[in-house]
Amino acid sequence: xxxxxxxxxxxxxxALRSGCNANGLKIQGFSASGTxxxxxxxxxxxxxxxxxxTNRGMNRRFDKIAEAVGVENIFDTGxxxxxxxxxxxxxxxxxxxxxxxxxxxxDRDADALHVSPAFLRDYVLEQRRFQLGLMKRISVRSxxxxxxxxxxxxxxxxxxxxxxxxxxxRDMKLPLVDPxxxxxxxxxxxxxxxxxxxxxxxxxxxxxxxxxxxxxAGAIPKSGASDAA
Amino acid sequence: MTDANPYSSQPPKSFWRSAVAEPGLYRMxxxxxxxxxxxxxxxxxxxxxxxxxxxxxxxxxxxxxxVNAEPAPGKTSAALAxxxxxxxxxxxxxxxxxxxxxxxxxxxxxxxxLTKSIEIWQDGTRxxxxxxxxxxPDGFASREEAHTMLRSTAKACRRSIEDxxxxxxxxxxxxxxxxxxxxxxYALCPGTVAxxxxxxxxxxxxxxFTEILASMNAAIxxxxxxxxxxxxxxxxxxxxxxxxxxxxxxxxxxxxxxxxLRAVAGELxxxxxxxxxxxxxxxxxxxxxxxxxxxxxxxxxxxxxVSLVMEHFFRGLDLSEPAKDHSxxxxxxxxxxxxxxxxxxxxxxxxxxxxxxxxH
Numbered sequence: 001x002x003x004x005x006x007x008x009x010x011x012x013x014x015a016l017r018s019g020c021n022a023n024g025l026k027i028q029g030f031s032a033s034g035t036x037x038x039x040x041x042x043x044x045x046x047x048x049x050x051x052x053x054t055n056r057g058m059n060r061r062f063d064k065i066a067e068a069v070g071v072e073n074i075f076d077t078g079x080x081x082x083x084x085x086x087x088x089x090x091x092x093x094x095x096x097x098x099x100x101x102x103x104x105x106x107d108r109d110a111d112a113l114h115v116s117p118a119f120l121r122d123y124v125l126e127q128r129r130f131q132l133g134l135m136k137r138i139s140v141r142s143x144x145x146x147x148x149x150x151x152x153x154x155x156x157x158x159x160x161x162x163x164x165x166x167x168x169x170r171d172m173k174l175p176l177v178d179p180x181x182x183x184x185x186x187x188x189x190x191x192x193x194x195x196x197x198x199x200x201x202x203x204x205x206x207x208x209x210x211x212x213x214x215x216x217a218g219a220i221p222k223s224g225a226s227d228a229a
Numbered sequence: 230m231t232d233a234n235p236y237s238s239q240p241p242k243s244f245w246r247s248a249v250a251e252p253g254l255y256r257m258x259x260x261x262x263x264x265x266x267x268x269x270x271x272x273x274x275x276x277x278x279x280x281x282x283x284x285x286x287x288x289x290x291x292x293x294x295x296v297n298a299e300p301a302p303g304k305t306s307a308a309l310a311x312x313x314x315x316x317x318x319x320x321x322x323x324x325x326x327x328x329x330x331x332x333x334x335x336x337x338x339x340x341x342x343l344t345k346s347i348e349i350w351q352d353g354t355r356x357x358x359x360x361x362x363x364x365x366p367d368g369f370a371s372r373e374e375a376h377t378m379l380r381s382t383a384k385a386c387r388r389s390i391e392d393x394x395x396x397x398x399x400x401x402x403x404x405x406x407x408x409x410x411x412x413x414x415y416a417l418c419p420g421t422v423a424x425x426x427x428x429x430x431x432x433x434x435x436x437x438f439t440e441i442l443a444s445m446n447a448a449i450x451x452x453x454x455x456x457x458x459x460x461x462x463x464x465x466x467x468x469x470x471x472x473x474x475x476x477x478x479x480x481x482x483x484x485x486x487x488x489x490l491r492a493v494a495g496e497l498x499x500x501x502x503x504x505x506x507x508x509x510x511x512x513x514x515x516x517x518x519x520x521x522x523x524x525x526x527x528x529x530x531x532x533x534x535v536s537l538v539m540e541h542f543f544r545g546l547d548l549s550e551p552a553k554d555h556s557x558x559x560x561x562x563x564x565x566x567x568x569x570x571x572x573x574x575x576x577x578x579x580x581x582x583x584x585x586x587x588x589h
Binding site: 010011013014015018031032033034035040090093094095096097098099100103110111112113114115116117118119122123127196198199200201 | 288299300302303304305306309312313365366367369370374376379380381384385388559560564565568570571574575577578579580581582585
């Protein structure tokens, strides 16, 4: 069965899948919490696309996706892979252990430790080398569109890290959709009506809004799969 | 008249034959009898010339309380931390070679606002602070950024002094360069690895005994304003000069430099019960070692030499005082709190995905 998009990634990809469905796109998708990607137990597999090194249930899900779209490798469908994989929450966690501040923050806190923008960039890229590498490897096999996570009351560190990851994706010449690009200049957070009740994710309304903008911007080309349905 | 003389009651360690010639290099003992006891859980801050980093490392290896007041963010790899000079000294001061530079760092630790007055060198499109021009591999993006980062380190330096029971300082050089008008010392000669040398603005100084003693006293007074209880353990780096800007041969200049530093350290230790001298210089450079601890360039100290120095250091170190009640390290609390937040985040993600799975 042809599809319009394959949606994969961390828990933020759930809203993306929901938004695709709401916008009438035919999709297949797989979401796993950030830990699975950070621990690198989910890996690129040349034959089948993605495999878990520890979780057979996940591998069965990849097999089911492959079966549903009639390919051996889930990235061979011809549809773009929408990837949400910044794992931003975890990234700012380690950074805060010793009260580190990003350069944008003032230094009135006597105990604050500032890091330089150069260090911060190296730190973020080091922490997310695996995820960025995975995006690159998938992009060799399939069309991709990297989707930045929804900004939800982000700390200055989280904003800076998000910006670095967005720049890095652009530097790799991969298409990137940043929800902030569809919001008014100066906006830093999603409006409350787009925030899931857990306070950490975008909700279905957000997914619908974002995917609508992505379709309008041509970030998700309509392959005809949805029209044929 | 008596047969006794001042030497007859001296212990074996006072005689070259019994203390050095007979035991030989590896069996010498009592090289260092500490001037003071420290609490069992004493916290050490370390600064100084490049040899000082061996002391930082050895303290960490032995699981002693080394104060790291400016650590790299959590989860930073060792390679990345090293690239940005984290974890070398108790704050990211980089090497402090001269007593004059130590005096300046203590002034900054006392009043971090003074960092504004520290000269920043432009290096192409990047900027380097003149107290530690190589602290970041590519320098900073702006003067403002360089000053912000310097202020952050000055505050960390202050915290390291506040937190430590003992500060280990390795004296490195008598030679240095200063700004002709402001008197600000530089870490390195401008124009060597960074900055540009200006014959009208940059002056060479080969600090003498009196000047070094004055700088050390000013630095010690400053440290004690921050932490009146702090003790000081001085060492002299055995690493010879890379180059001299004096008119002397570099070998002669090295001997002069080390002799003066050794004399100042001795003078300070002799007159203040809270200051001690540890003989790392002697262990590496004195005749018993026959120069064997120097690498083929006859300058760098080999790991075997460092190891022997540390062996004597830890053998002599007196940690017999009762452990002190240290206030809890706030970063432990922050780390626990951050980990809890991460767990909550993971749980929220898992729940969201489970909810989604159940819905389909």
